[in-house]
Amino acid sequence: MTSPSRLADSTLNRQSIGQTLLAAGLVTPEQLQRALDRAASEGGLLGRHLILEAGLDRRRIYEVLAQHWDAPLVDLVADPVDDQLMEVLGYSDVGEPQWLPWKMDGDVLTVATAVAPSTAIAEEAARLFDAASVEFRTTTDWDINQSIQRSFRRHLLYESAERLAEERPGESARTALTPWQRYLPVVLLTGLITAFVLSPLTALIVLLAAANVVFLVSIGFKTLASLRSPFDRMHDAAVAKARDKERATRGLAPLAEERVPDGDLPVYTILVPVFREANIIDKLLTNLGQLDYPRSKLDVLVLLEEDDAETIAAAKASRPPEYVRILIVPKGDPQTKPRACNYGLTFARGEYVVIYDAEDRPEPGQLRASIAAFKQDAFEREHLNPDRKPLICVQAALNYFNADQNVLTRMFTIEYTHWFDSMLPGLDNSGIPLPLGGTSNHFVTSLLKEVGAWDPWNVTEDADLGLRAAVDGYRVGVINSTTWEEACSQVPAWIKQRTRWIKGYMVTSAVNTRNTVRYIKSTGIAGAVGFLGLILGTPLAFLAYPLVVGFTVVTYIGYDVVGLVLPEWLLVGGMVSMLFGNAMMIIVSGVATLRRHGWRIAIFALLNPFYWVLHSVAAWRAAWQMLTSPHKWEKTPHGLEAEYHDDGHWVG
Numbered sequence: 334m335t336s337p338s339r340l341a342d343s344t345l346n347r348q349s350i351g352q353t354l355l356a357a358g359l360v361t362p363e364q365l366q367r368a369l370d371r372a373a374s375e376g377g378l379l380g381r382h383l384i385l386e387a388g389l390d391r392r393r394i395y396e397v398l399a400q401h402w403d404a405p406l407v408d409l410v411a412d413p414v415d416d417q418l419m420e421v422l423g424y425s426d427v428g429e430p431q432w433l434p435w436k437m438d439g440d441v442l443t444v445a446t447a448v449a450p451s452t453a454i455a456e457e458a459a460r461l462f463d464a465a466s467v468e469f470r471t472t473t474d475w476d477i478n479q480s481i482q483r484s485f486r487r488h489l490l491y492e493s494a495e496r497l498a499e500e501r502p503g504e505s506a507r508t509a510l511t512p513w514q515r516y517l518p519v520v521l522l523t524g525l526i527t528a529f530v531l532s533p534l535t536a537l538i539v540l541l542a543a544a545n546v547v548f549l550v551s552i553g554f555k556t557l558a559s560l561r562s563p564f565d566r567m568h569d570a571a572v573a574k575a576r577d578k579e580r581a582t583r584g585l586a587p588l589a590e591e592r593v594p595d596g597d598l599p600v601y602t603i604l605v606p607v608f609r610e611a612n613i614i615d616k617l618l619t620n621l622g623q624l625d626y627p628r629s630k631l632d633v634l635v636l637l638e639e640d641d642a643e644t645i646a647a648a649k650a651s652r653p654p655e656y657v658r659i660l661i662v663p664k665g666d667p668q669t670k671p672r673a674c675n676y677g678l679t680f681a682r683g684e685y686v687v688i689y690d691a692e693d694r695p696e697p698g699q700l701r702a703s704i705a706a707f708k709q710d711a712f713e714r715e716h717l718n719p720d721r722k723p724l725i726c727v728q729a730a731l732n733y734f735n736a737d738q739n740v741l742t743r744m745f746t747i748e749y750t751h752w753f754d755s756m757l758p759g760l761d762n763s764g765i766p767l768p769l770g771g772t773s774n775h776f777v778t779s780l781l782k783e784v785g786a787w788d789p790w791n792v793t794e795d796a797d798l799g800l801r802a803a804v805d806g807y808r809v810g811v812i813n814s815t816t817w818e819e820a821c822s823q824v825p826a827w828i829k830q831r832t833r834w835i836k837g838y839m840v841t842s843a844v845n846t847r848n849t850v851r852y853i854k855s856t857g858i859a860g861a862v863g864f865l866g867l868i869l870g871t872p873l874a875f876l877a878y879p880l881v882v883g884f885t886v887v888t889y890i891g892y893d894v895v896g897l898v899l900p901e902w903l904l905v906g907g908m909v910s911m912l913f914g915n916a917m918m919i920i921v922s923g924v925a926t927l928r929r930h931g932w933r934i935a936i937f938a939l940l941n942p943f944y945w946v947l948h949s950v951a952a953w954r955a956a957w958q959m960l961t962s963p964h965k966w967e968k969t970p971h972g973l974e975a976e977y978h979d980d981g982h983w984v985g
Contacts (some may be wrong), residue, residue: 350379350398357397359389375595375627384655385628391473391655395447399471407435407445408474414445418486422461426837429682433477434458439475440465445472459810478658478680490665493675503848504801505901506791509768509963514843518960542903544880551874552914555756555865559921562759593701595627601700602632602683602778606673607691608968617691618653625697630846631656636673639664666793669966671794672786678778678786687775694734694817695773702814703727703775710810725780725807726799729773730754733820736934740829742820743937744944749820750929751922753811761811765863766803766843766856768796773816780807791844793837796868800845804855821969828951829967835872835948836955840963842869875952878945881911915942 351365358381360368369381375382382390392406399406412755418434432446432454442464446454450469458467482489491499498505528536563788605617621633635653637645648659660680662673674688685703689695710724730753736746753770760767774795784805787794799809821827845852845864853861882954923938958965 346892350401351383353401354383354389354394356362356738357498359393359533360399360401371627371629373596375629381629381655391475395473398776402450402469402471404446404450404469404471405953407470407472407476409433409435409445409472409480413483414480415965416484418462418478422487424485427905428785429680430477430481431474432458433472433480433834434462435472437462437464441468442466443468443470445470445477447477447781449473470497481659481680482663486663488678489676490663492679493662493672494665494667494789498790501785504785504804504844506788506797506963508958509840510789510843510846511902514847515960519958531917538903539901541880541884541899544877545903545907547873547877549910549914550866551870552910552918554862554870554916555751556921558757558759558763559751559755559925560759561763562755565758565761575827578669587627593704595630596705598627598630598701599684600630600632600682601626601704602634602681602686604634604636604674604677604686604688605691606636606670606677606688607644607648608638608670608673608982609641609644610691611644613691614644614651616648617693618651618657620694621657621689622654623697624695624700626700628654633657633960634677634680635659636662636677638673658977667789667964667966669789669792669794669964671791672789674794675786675789678782681778682723685775686778688772689816690772691816692819693772695729696814696816698815699729699773699776699812699816703729706810706812707777718984722806722808723780724777724810725784725802726769726774726776727810728753728757728767728769729775730757730815731770731773731818732815732929734817735820735822736930738820738822740937740940741824742822743934744940745820745827746930746934747922747926747938747941748944751918753923754929755921757811760863764857764859766800766860767809767811768838768868769799769809771795772818773810782856790835790964791837791840792964793841796838797841797844798866800841800852800868802915803860804848804852806855824947826969828947828954830969831948832950832954832958833965833967833969835875835952836958836963838868838872839955839959842872843959872952872955875945875948876956878949878952881907881914882942882946884911915945936941 351369354360355362355365368379369386371382371385372379384391384394396406414433415437416434418437422434431448431825432444434442435445436443440463442458442462444450444454444458444467446469448454455469456465458464498507500510520585525536525540528539596733605621605623607617608615617635621631624631633653633656635648635657637648637659645659645661653659658680660677662676665672678686683701685707687700687703706727707724710721714721716724731749732753733742733746733749735742736745757767771793784798784802786798788797788801791797802809821830842864845868852864856863919938919941922941923935926938927935
């Protein structure tokens with residue numbers, strides 16, 4: 334084995350990394366000092382700060398370090414590691430290693446390391462591989478990452494696509510519909526046809542009554558959640574005022590003014606799945622560059638599909654900064670966003686992890702707001718409510734920077750503003766599981782892995798994960814921060830996107846109805862109410878809407894044409910459902926939009942009844958796909974139209 338004393342002596346006698354790079358002429362004294370200052374204030378490795386500060390080429394730095402460590406540099410892509418040695422190491426033991434076994438010659442093991450050779454590494458390598466002697470070679474951390482992806486490709490594909498389905502099959506959408514769920518629509522349709530044959534009027538009354546009940550339950554749930562929101566805000570404001578008053582009496586600054594020092598912040602992983610979006614790669618990097626977070630603590634993973642050559646080329650041509658890593662997701666089924674995110678999660682270095690879509694513009698302080706929410710939850714569970722479920726995720730609000738582009742984007746903005754500014758905050762702390770949005774959900778990394786991460790077979794993996802987290806004993810919250818996205822501006826693309834979303838709610842409903850007892854036992858009555866009113870109720874309401882609208886036709890035109898007479902209770906109930914339901918949605922969504930966007934957008938809430946017709950088209954399309962192609966992922970295109978100013982105003 335390499336002599337421990339030799340390693341120790343070389344460590345004592347070597348110059349610092351900074352002085353070595355300075356002597357090699359790769360950095361200036363000013364750059365070195367700035368990197369040292371950042372390392373002192375933010376923490377982390379000096380080499381990483383030097384790359385960020387001076388824009389140095391990673392391989393050039395490692396060439397200097399190889400000379401410094403007396404361990405020649407090796408290229409693990411051109412001369413890969415021995416796969417048999419990697420199998421001995423084992424996939425489960427890899428994680429994010431700093432060294433790998435490279436070659437074995439007799440009983441002499443050669444280790445490729447991205448950190449300084451040490452006695453500890455030599456002893457561990459000798460023990461794992463039963464080597465009599467250990468020699469060192471230098472390689473880059475990028476080479477190590479590529480080696481892991483190559484050697485453990487099969488394992489990584491299993492982790493990203495199959496683990497949840499194999500280990501927790503009852504919670505996976507790989508089987509979208511069980512036999513009884515597949516036959517249920519056929520049985521209902523057969524029963525309905527039979528009823529119309531035997532007694533058309535009775536069948537019509539039952540059908541219209543059921544449609545109105547479904548519609549009213551869904552609308553009522555969303556309305557009550559929205560009405561709860563302002564009271565929650567008043568309560569939170571009163572608590573904050575009392576807290577700040579108490580802090581003032583103790584000579585402490587208001588909590589809102591406290592800023593966590595950069596050195597105390599954890600590493601934060603950002604997953605950005607990108608597919609066929611070469612046109613917005615540069616915007617993506619610009620938007621993430623606006624985050625108020627130390628670059629040395631950012632771990633940005635841009636996830637690209639192996640067969641998306643155009644986007645891969647654009648990403649490489651953009652020459653991303655050092656804190657951005659490009660991961661190529663191997664080709665496989667299903668080719669979905671959650672599978673890509675699962676793949677990226679394997680390589681996440683952060684204590685926390687968040688997903689952003691390629692076009693997202695998160696507010697600069699969002700990562701800090703997320704950490705503050707998790708810290709506050711930990712404090713409250715420790716000192717105030719030990720029985721409270723741990724917080725696994727916080728959801729930031731989503732909204733649209735192209736709200737004023739056309740009527741469709743205005744309606745989409747009104748819908749999202751109501752959902753994220755009014756309804757979800759109203760459900761927060763209610764005990765009802767929250768369905769997550771597709772982006773800007775911030776997780777505790779270890780807990781996310783514990784619950785099985787995302788289901789790659791579910792086309793709305795976000796809503797599914799929110800419910801699964803609740804079943805596993807965790808809680809989802811919301812934070813007061815916004816991510817600005819691009820609203821779909823063309824009706825055909827909107828229909829496809831909404832079809833996928835509604836189909837995902839149907840799939841999530843199917844998964845949880847085959848585990849009904851476990852779901853109710855874990856989430857209680859509140860969970861059952863939320864499931865019926867939101868997850869199952871939303872697609873059913875969209876499916877029922879044509880019948881609710883058609884009720885007016887049946888009531889006021891059908892009588893004159895065919896002399897149709899309906900019970901008075903159905904007439905009154907139907908009118909209440911149609912008029913009250915639509916009126917309440919117009920009011921609550923309009924008020925929420927007025928607060929954020931002003932009357933020029935909010936006034937379009939009056940068109941909600943017509944906007945719901947588009948939802949119904951998408952819902953019936955989703956119902957058909959549930960039976961024919963439940964895993965089909967219809968990609969939402971971005972960058973469809975002209976550009977926007979940074980303040981979100983249309984300049985087309």
